[in-house]
Amino acid sequence: MKKRKILWLIPSIAFIILFYIFPLVNTIILSFINTEEGSFTGFENYISIISDKKNIFAIFNNLTWLVSFLPIIIIISLFISIIIYNSKYSVLIKTVLILPISISSVTCGIIWKLIYSYQPKGSPQVGTLNFILSLINREYIPHAWLYETPLNNFAIMVIGVWIWTGLCVVIFFLGLNNIPKDYIDSASIEGANNINIVFKILIPLLKKEILAVSIFLFIYIFNLFDLIYITTGGKLNTEVIAMRMYKEMFMGYNFGRASVLAVFIFVMIFPIFLVKFLNLWKR
Amino acid sequence: MLKKVILIIFLILVINVNYVFLKSNQEEENEVTFLTMAGGFELDIMEKMLEPFEERTGIDVILESSGDVDSLIVTRVESGNPPDVANISSYGLIRKFEERNKVIDMSKFLNIEKLENEFSKIWIDLGTINNKLVAVFWKSVIKGLIWYNPKSLSKYKINIPSTWDELINISRNLKNKGFTPWTMGLEDGSWSGWCGTDWIEDILLRKYGPKKYVEWYQGKLKFSSEEVRDSWLEWGKIAADDDMQYGGRRYSICTDLITTVSPLFDSPPNAFFHHQALFLLNGLKEYYPDFKSIEDYNFFKFPIINEKYKDVIQVSADSLIMFNDSPQARELVKYMISPEAQSYWVSFSNALPPNKKVPLDVYNDELMKKGYKILSESKYIVFDASDLMPPQLYDAFHSAVINYMDNPKRLNQILFELDNIQSKAY
Numbered sequence: 142m143k144k145r146k147i148l149w150l151i152p153s154i155a156f157i158i159l160f161y162i163f164p165l166v167n168t169i170i171l172s173f174i175n176t177e178e179g180s181f182t183g184f185e186n187y188i189s190i191i192s193d194k195k196n197i198f199a200i201f202n203n204l205t206w207l208v209s210f211l212p213i214i215i216i217i218s219l220f221i222s223i224i225i226y227n228s229k230y231s232v233l234i235k236t237v238l239i240l241p242i243s244i245s246s247v248t249c250g251i252i253w254k255l256i257y258s259y260q261p262k263g264s265p266q267v268g269t270l271n272f273i274l275s276l277i278n279r280e281y282i283p284h285a286w287l288y289e290t291p292l293n294n295f296a297i298m299v300i301g302v303w304i305w306t307g308l309c310v311v312i313f314f315l316g317l318n319n320i321p322k323d324y325i326d327s328a329s330i331e332g333a334n335n336i337n338i339v340f341k342i343l344i345p346l347l348k349k350e351i352l353a354v355s356i357f358l359f360i361y362i363f364n365l366f367d368l369i370y371i372t373t374g375g376k377l378n379t380e381v382i383a384m385r386m387y388k389e390m391f392m393g394y395n396f397g398r399a400s401v402l403a404v405f406i407f408v409m410i411f412p413i414f415l416v417k418f419l420n421l422w423k424r
Numbered sequence: 425m426l427k428k429v430i431l432i433i434f435l436i437l438v439i440n441v442n443y444v445f446l447k448s449n450q451e452e453e454n455e456v457t458f459l460t461m462a463g464g465f466e467l468d469i470m471e472k473m474l475e476p477f478e479e480r481t482g483i484d485v486i487l488e489s490s491g492d493v494d495s496l497i498v499t500r501v502e503s504g505n506p507p508d509v510a511n512i513s514s515y516g517l518i519r520k521f522e523e524r525n526k527v528i529d530m531s532k533f534l535n536i537e538k539l540e541n542e543f544s545k546i547w548i549d550l551g552t553i554n555n556k557l558v559a560v561f562w563k564s565v566i567k568g569l570i571w572y573n574p575k576s577l578s579k580y581k582i583n584i585p586s587t588w589d590e591l592i593n594i595s596r597n598l599k600n601k602g603f604t605p606w607t608m609g610l611e612d613g614s615w616s617g618w619c620g621t622d623w624i625e626d627i628l629l630r631k632y633g634p635k636k637y638v639e640w641y642q643g644k645l646k647f648s649s650e651e652v653r654d655s656w657l658e659w660g661k662i663a664a665d666d667d668m669q670y671g672g673r674r675y676s677i678c679t680d681l682i683t684t685v686s687p688l689f690d691s692p693p694n695a696f697f698h699h700q701a702l703f704l705l706n707g708l709k710e711y712y713p714d715f716k717s718i719e720d721y722n723f724f725k726f727p728i729i730n731e732k733y734k735d736v737i738q739v740s741a742d743s744l745i746m747f748n749d750s751p752q753a754r755e756l757v758k759y760m761i762s763p764e765a766q767s768y769w770v771s772f773s774n775a776l777p778p779n780k781k782v783p784l785d786v787y788n789d790e791l792m793k794k795g796y797k798i799l800s801e802s803k804y805i806v807f808d809a810s811d812l813m814p815p816q817l818y819d820a821f822h823s824a825v826i827n828y829m830d831n832p833k834r835l836n837q838i839l840f841e842l843d844n845i846q847s848k849a850y
Contacts, residue, residue, distance in 0.1 A: 259679075260671070287678060288677050374613045375823075377827070392815040393816050396502075
């Protein structure tokens with residue numbers, strides 16, 4: 142009986158080996174190969190990737206995203222979900238917020254390129270943002286949001302926040318709904334004010350959801366490519382590691398170097414997976 | 425239960441065997457797969473262009489189009505599923521394919537004597553890598569043209585400059601009178617910056633000649649060399665000066681090429697000159713359908729910088745490469761480079777035919793004829809240098825142009841970084 146049960150697992154195991162384990166092992170092997178000659182090259186690809194300033198800069202950009210984008214989106218999403226927690230318009234707000242996720246990243250990039258569009262001072266501003274700011278302040282000097290360093294990295298992050306906030310709000314909102322109302326009522330009766338309730342009851346009880354969202358965003362940040370590709374094409378210090386990988390692979394036609402970057406992304410993401418997996422295993 | 429599992433595995437095997445069988449049957453059919461970068465109206469023209477070929481030979485051309493041919497072709501070649509014939513523009517990739525023995529030597533079936541008779545030497549030399557003819561060219565454009573609005577120039581009594589110094593003087597005079605002489609657009613997604621690389625190439629070619637130009641793209645002349653650095657500085661007379669270009673440097677960096685043409689047609693004009701290749705004609709016809717060539721827009725050849733190199737011109741082109749040697753693929757290549765196919769293309773699109781046998785009367789626009797005249801009168805024809813550089817250097821050069829316009833004071837550092845990449849790229 143037990144043997145038969147194992148038989149049912151064969152297709153899934155075969156699928157995982159074929160489409161996950163094999164490509165992973167193959168990528169690791171490729172990272173040690175000189176693609177020009179097809180020979181084993183040891184750590185040469187790794188050394189050449191590390192010694193390339195562009196890659197270091199791309200890693201730095203990913204880390205900038207990690208320390209800015211991730212906390213910002215969590216704080217904003219938590220704030221919105223707590224604000225709308227008892228609101229009768231919560232469904233409407235959630236629906237509106239989650240809409241961008243149904244649009245492809247490429248389209249989002251194009252929409253925001255129009256929003257950020259820049260015309261020189263004195264010309265009518267076509268970009269929504271510069272237009273609004275010039276209405277508010279007549280002396281306003283328009284910004285080329287996507288082309289001014291280091292402002293441009295943050296301008297792209299705003300697009301990311303716009304896309305993913307809705308989903309994070311929905312996850313936090315579900316978490317809030319799972320918190321028994323008694324906890325909040327008891328705290329109120331004991332004299333806790335709203336701030337205390339948020340920081341000492343709601344947020345600690347949302348730990349699992351915050352962790353889930355953080356893992357998801359962490360993976361998103363290290364796989365980030367399309368938004369950058371569409372908005373700035375990686376120019377003016379906006380390049381990220383996945384973009385470097387694309388260029389090494391498809392422009393440089395260098396599988397070895399591209400695989401090193403793929404291995405780097407894997408190494409960054411894998412420990413997070415491992416922690417989550419071990420947590421589930423313990424349960 | 426075990427029987428069911430075996431049955432499922434059996435079914436999967438049957439489906440696979442059928443697939444392989446069907447595929448091998450397909451391969452025997454009279455067809456050829458052709459991957460092209462042509463899209464939009466160019467794809468329509470290509471489909472029409474291939475119709476007579478299909479009717480005459482009975483070969484079915486399966487046309488696949490992609491805006492990102494470079495990525496697609498690498499993936500398909502490496503997965504063992506390349507198209508029979510592909511149309512790509514990246515010369516660096518062609519070289520890489522040749523190094524890996526992925527492309528077919530077309531001298532095996534093309535009549536070289538006929539080819540030499542119909543094509544200029546530059547096209548055959550470019551297509552020949554390691555003594556193998558791995559690429560043939562079917563569509564080209566000349567670069568280094570200065571576009572202008574003839575009405576504005578006549579209104580403000582501006583003569584067409586014949587030398588670079590004259591052009592700079594005219595530009596400075598216009599600037600001093602409160603006009604903006606130039607308009608530039610460098611934005612093009614991940615390709616942003618190529619318009620600037622064309623500028624530097626044009627200046628280097630005309631000031632220091634084809635020999636230095638060739639040494640440069642072959643990696644023998646550094647970016648920080650006196651010649652290349654000086655070319656950047658010459659360009660900087662326009663590019664580094666906010667008042668020389670419509671909207672300033674920032675606007676030029678973040679605006680696409682066709683949008684930046686519009687200041688030429690403003691009244692009063694917001695700009696007088698625009699540096700671009702002949703293919704700008706496509707955009708002008710699409711976005712300004714009511715305007716007429718010569719009357720509303722025109723171009724002159726990039727002015728002379730050094731009298732010794734007045735007969736030089738820079739070109740770029742789309743190539744054809746073959747991955748699978750089949751009679752159908754051979755026929756398709758022969759057709760694409762024939763005067764018949766290229767005449768069809770020239771009569772509907774705005775590119776120059778590399779085949780010299782294409783009659784001048786099929787050209788669909790007077791400016792095309794003017795472009796052809798410039799090309800035919802040029803003694804030295806060179807290919808776009810950045811396109812010939814290794815891909816990583818080509819990409820870095822594009823970024824460097826943007827970085828320079830963002831902050832011209834960083835030129836030395838930018839050139840030093842390019843030197844570094846250049847030293848590792850060859």
